[in-house]
Amino acid sequence: MxxxxxxxxxxxxxxxxxxxxxxxxxxxxxxxxxxxxxxxxxxxxxxxxxxxxxxxxxxxxxxxxxxxxxxxxxxxxxxxxxxxxxxxxxxxxxxxxxxxxxxxxxxxxxxxxxxxxxxxxxxxxxxxxxxxxxxxxxxxxxMYSLDFEEFLWANGFGESQIEYVKGFCERHEQVPQAVHQRMLDLFRKYIVVGGMPEVVASFVADADFSRVLQLQRDILAEYQNDIAKYAPSAEKAKARACFLSIPKQLARDYKKFTYSLVEPRGSARKYGGSLQWLYDAGIVNFCYKLDAPELPFEGNADNAKFKVYMRDTGLLVAMLEDGSQKDIIEGNLGIYKGAVYENIVADIFAKNGKALYYYEKNNSLEMDFFIRREGAATAVEVKSSQNRKAKSMDSLIANHGVRRGIKLAPGNYGTAGSKVEVMPIYMAMFL
Missing domain, CATH: 3.40.50.300 (P-loop containing nucleotide triphosphate hydrolases)
Known part of the structure; x- marks a missing residue:
């Protein structure tokens, strides 16, 4: 169980x-x-x-x-x-x-x-x-689908083992390479499997990714059935169109939800209620744009500008074409790779009770997330590669008053300048 x-x-x-x-x-x-x-x-x-x-x-x-x-x-x-x-x-x-x-x-x-x-x-x-x-x-x-810690429990990890890994985060130390590779492997599997209990139980029982995908797509079909059954008549087609547009929204470099990707000349007036329905149904999360990268976040948020993430990343992967599971496990997913990694971090933060915020300035500078950490507004950048460069982070720290940053990537612990920590992406669960 x-x-x-x-x-x-x-x-x-x-x-x-x-x-x-x-x-x-x-x-x-x-x-x-x-x-x-x-x-x-x-x-x-x-x-x-x-x-x-x-x-x-x-x-x-x-x-x-x-x-x-x-x-x-x-x-x-x-x-x-x-x-x-x-x-x-x-x-x-x-x-x-x-x-x-x-x-x-x-x-x-x-x-x-x-x-x-x-x-x-x-x-x-x-x-x-x-x-x-x-x-x-x-x-x-x-209640949400299983978070990464619960996924680790399901795969035989005890709390003491998770605390052992957490210790490296707290001490700002590199994780032993064998442990790091094991955690990274399980994290990639979590991206693909997600946290829906029936899906996780099936994966733990036989590690059959084709069965995982079948179960996930059954759940996605149920979500669409809920839209058809429960959404107001005027919102049914629009809510479904918004739902199906999510992978395309996240594939872009700048991921602010754009109504024209749902329908040419689409607008908030036409589709805003449909998106809210998906949020109220527990299917998506909103990540709001900050007007300024500083606390308090809620007071600086622009509720008219936001990104939309799936609440379970495994379901997002199941919305992509066949073969995407294998690509993620092997670390190769083309234009969707960054979107999937960003979605999993949003999912982890939301399950930890964090409201989601990002920062963008003049379409030239974007920071994936901002969180409150140790009383400070902390920039969080998500990367699907091990590249330690942090150009956007450096600009925020140099020019916008941000005091600290965290870069989450598949690599091991390190630094990128005096004020930027590079953390293994699975350590998002400890932030």
Whole structure:
């Protein structure tokens, strides 16, 4: 069974004596249902699951009621023998299909007779349909596909081994070459496999990349089915067009999302809502342009200019032509190589809770990312080759007041000038 960090998050939630109902948000197939069921098995005497997609009739229980006792009484009629007390975890799955149940979480939290977890794949979208969101009465967690550390766990790495590698990052030392090559090999495999639990489990079982690709493309087909099923009628074709344009967007030297690549003379007015739908569905991440490369990032961000990344890089690779997996493993992917490496770093940063920002000036200077590190605005450049030159970084430090930079590349640890560290790209997970 795959080890997930969400288990620890659930344990902290349960151990908090003041915990409320918990909402777990995340895209389809990132493992939300499995992790809740497994957690219930190890921590509760009883587990009651209500899936609003599989059993839409349960939605009637939550319509028009603001009384937890009534909800539990009606659930007992639908589920003979179910008990609702401190030994029970009630799991409201696919809750986006029942907005009234989201509202009812307030009253279930106040009642407190049993623990309640709600989960959904399209919660960012269904929130707009909730008449009264239970602000202050729910706890929140967001779940993603496996991050690189979880991928390492799945491939037999223990936490002590990861801490060993992290030590070289903290001490600013080169990683022993054998360890470096092993980490780089696994990182490239992670780029190709991604973090979708079913895909990772399949890869760990038999290392069959053709099966990996089949599973990934099945997930991509489900994403397109979700667009067709759930996107507003006026947005369906546009959301699909935006989704399919992502590889082409990232293949360019300057990767700011350009609506004309979706459609000639396309505009934010026409496609902005479609892109937001993809974000709300948990399919993409936005990386916003900074007007100035300095803190605070949020105050310096231009929300009208952004790059779009896939939230799972394995799915991005699956959108490319056949043979791309092999090219990545061998370190040769032409115009897409930089895009794929940039996407994986964006994915890692987002899974570590970082908002994504980049900097661009006059289409002549671009820095892939900016992060807050040790209290300073830190430029991060991503390279798919071992070239240690850092021309853009040097310009930022010399002319724009940036105090430090990190260059992530396949090579080992080193420096590129007095203020630029060169780190193995897999060390992005420690930043």
């Amino acid at each position: 795959l080890q997930r960090k969400m288990t620890r998050r659930l344990t902290r939630w349960k151990d908090d004596p003041n915990h409320k109902s918990l909402i777990i948000k995340g895209a389809r197939q990132v493992g939300k249902t499995f992790i809740v069921e497994d957690f219930a098995q190890h921590n509760y005497a009883r587990f009651v699951r209500v899936n609003f997609e599989e059993n839409p009739e349960f939605a009637a229980i939550f319509q028009g009621t603001r009384n937890a006792a009534d909800i539990y009484s009606q659930l007992s009629l639908y589920l003979p023998g179910a008990r609702f007390d401190k030994g029970t975890l009630l799991f409201l799955d696919e809750i986006q299909s029942c907005p009234d149940a989201i509202t009812a979480l307030k009253f279930l939290s106040i009642d407190g007779r049993c623990d309640v977890i709600a989960s959904g794949s399209l919660l960012g979208i269904s929130y707009k349909e909730v008449s009264s969101f239970p602000v202050g009465y729910v706890d929140h967690a967001e």
